[in-house]
Amino acid sequence: MSHAEPRPLTVSARGPLRGTVTVPGDKSISHRALMFSALAVGESRIEGLLEGEDVLATAAAMRAMGAQILRDDDGVWRVHGVGVGGLLQPQAALDMGNSGTSTRLLMGLVASHPITATFTGDASLSGRPMGRVIEPLARMGAEITASPGGRLPLMVRGINPAVPIAYTLPVASAQVKSAVLLAGLNTPGITRVIEPVPTRDHSERMLRGFGAELTVEDGPEGKIISITGEAELSPQHIRVPGDPSSAGFWMVAASIVPGSEIVIRNVCMNPTRTGLITALKLMGADIAEIDAREVGGEAVADLRVRHAPLKAIAVPPALAPSMIDEYPILFVAAAFAEGRTVARGAHELRVKESDRIATMRTALEAIGVRTEEHEDGLTIEGSGGDPLPGGGHVASKLDHRIAMSMTVAGLGARDPVTIDDVAPVATSYPDFFQTLDALGQ
Template structure:
């Protein structure tokens, strides 16, 4: 998928942010909803699906493998699945665009079906390592040929019946866990994943909701997730909560810009995803949960965020798995805190859409923030609430979260910050800049 021409955007301080926003549907849940609905027998309905480029890549791939996937003007998606074991050979390569989640999880689905699929992606995705899923899926019997370095393009030849395995995750990764569990759906017997460090559990929750035989237990080796294969998935009506990773940008923006008060509606607060809000509260952020409720088995609430002075913390490394995608905007919050914030334990940031540790160190440093880089994170000396100098052009490196995090930083900078390319934001939050304009117009 060729990347569109760069679209630079300049972000300048524009006063307080005030108003109510609804963030896009949770990206992780949206991917999984499409995949499992595509394997169920019958019609599933999905409301609130994130219609960003990453999720649309998953939708296109499921269509290519036989599922009927239709969106409607009212935002409701309908999926008619092919049943477990019913995936068809795609006629051409599956273009994953920028989506690592689509690639790794769909590789798991293909691995236990008697089909072959080739996965391709854009320049950013083609640099990301796939060895972490290649290893366990190969143990299950899939024949996988990747490009040098375990990267895309990658061909997966599934085996049916595949071989059930017990696999201990060498790195905390919900994508690897999910790929194995999805492969286990069409594998006779019991497939087990042991995670020494708990990762986001959307796959387990949704698999159980669709009727798969999933068990979760604690052990001295870690959390053990088991799935019994060859079950029949039942169609579901899914309501996707708002993405906490998207809400994170407004939580930080409301916290750092004086006079701000922002309500973020319908935010998913799964404890395996809410680490950023916990870290912000440790820093002194004023974040209230209003109308807590459960939607489709996921905890949800509205968040009311008011400006508050932030103080430096040492972010607990055990929070890392629950806020791994939010580190870039946490680094931005630290830039406005009083004192020196240390946020480590995030090795995974090196192999995201970009090397997010190096990218954020460069971006904040160019804007006049004192930054020290470690292999697994950053130490940032904040301004004590004063604006950062700004005035730099930031390389987003085709990474949506770098672009959005530095846009938030520009809201409290002395000189405007230019993002070299805003187009990657469409992968997860197509309406981000329009929402930003709305919050400042309401102030």
């Protein structure tokens, strides 16, 4: 699942962005919907699944381990699961493409099944450390052989029965939490994850919905999430809400391009995912939540975003876990704000698809933005709403969010901005550029 040939793009400023958009299904929820459906006994149906390359990598891996996964002509996905404990030995290596979520969660699944799986990925994913997942899974009894630095390619030899553990997360990571919980699904006894800093809780919500015995309580060290193993999951009908990370690009685009007004429909408003909205509102963004509702256990709303002058803020570090994927586009908003925005507390950005702190600093400076790099974030000198100089060449580093963020920055630049490769955008938002063109008509 290697990326296509590099696809350079030159972005020029354009007039107001207007219209209604429906963003792709939430990526985190889409991954989990496929995995949990594949572990249920019977047929689950999934509507609104994100059909980007990352999620399709998860679908291919679950097929390789025995699940039947079909897409109907109406876009509904049907999954016939094998049951917890029923995963089959894959006959070839599992190619994860660019998807860290697929890799880490599936490592957890394999760890407590009596099978062996080899995980491979593209150049970007192969540079990302997996040690934080290897450590707890090894404590549960899985045997994991990784490339130097705890990287891909790696092999997981699962064990059954695995050993239930109580594991305190050393870093705020929903992926590590989910990997341990998924290993616990097929482990006799109770597996516990202690979470000092809250992270996105889609796994907990959805596992409960599928019938797993899972509790969440507050303890002295943080949230204690307990799952009772050898679970039996029941098939479900899942409606995947719109991805707030994808919605973030349009929130910032509408905020910085004068005269813009965009309505983004059906956005997941899970409180562990709304940090960007909170930060943008602190900066003065005009974002209204319309028709708040609940769909499949997740809060959902439509968002109306209008152009507004932005002011610099010190981004509260406590927001980091609820907007970790949105920092690149927040940095773009800061570039157009009045004053100096300080965004710290985001160490996790160093180990994403690229080092998003260093990559965004280089990208913003290439188009005339003054920045200061910190170990855990950036300080950005804003333009006060004036167009950015632009005119630079930007390296996306095989990172879909860098490519989309810098496309948005180009909408408010005096001179055209050239991005070396926007092909990785297909991993999470295949229709991004068509949507941009439609909003700019």
